[in-house]
Amino acid sequence: MMVHPDDMPKCRREVDLVIRADIPDPDREPQLHELVTRVNLHHLCHERKRRGQEVFCMVDDKHCKSKFPKSFSDKTIITRRQVLYKRPENGVVFMNLKSGEVFTNQQVVPYNPFLSLEMQTNTNVEICSQEAQSAKHVNLYIN
Numbered sequence: 052m053m054v055h056p057d058d059m060p061k062c063r064r065e066v067d068l069v070i071r072a073d074i075p076d077p078d079r080e081p082q083l084h085e086l087v088t089r090v091n092l093h094h095l096c097h098e099r100k101r102r103g104q105e106v107f108c109m110v111d112d113k114h115c116k117s118k119f120p121k122s123f124s125d126k127t128i129i130t131r132r133q134v135l136y137k138r139p140e141n142g143v144v145f146m147n148l149k150s151g152e153v154f155t156n157q158q159v160v161p162y163n164p165f166l167s168l169e170m171q172t173n174t175n176v177e178i179c180s181q182e183a184q185s186a187k188h189v190n191l192y193i194n
């Protein structure tokens with residue numbers, strides 16, 4: 052899915068309105084919390100690699116090709132090359148009871164809350180551009 056250039060988020064406030072990369076509060080947004088924690092968390096690839104498990108996102112023994120875990124950030128940062136989404140270090144964690152893995156906002160795949168809830172599936176919504184400040188389109192990947 053692409054968004055017309057005229058409708059592109061042009062500042063970090065507008066990006067924050069359409070793209071999130073945080074674990075939703077289970078009390079305030081229970082449906083979104085359940086969905087994001089079920090389908091929008093990147094596995095703990097570095098930890099799995101250390102345990103000797105096969106990890107398909109690793110380009111070598113040290114680097115995740117999707118660059119997870121992402122850095123915490125109190126605000127969205129737009130640079131010429133990329134958009135770093137707001138990922139507050141707010142103590143919110145999600146523990147996968149089956150695997151025992153503990154996730155933070157560093158493992159959240161960016162999503163649009165409306166599309167996620169509407170489609171009830173994994174969505175990856177990100178600004179894609181060489182020049183993020185004049186972003187040309189938003190790509191939406193639907194599994």
Ligand SMILES: [Zn+2]
Nearest residue numbers: 096108115119
């Ligand atoms: Zn990875």
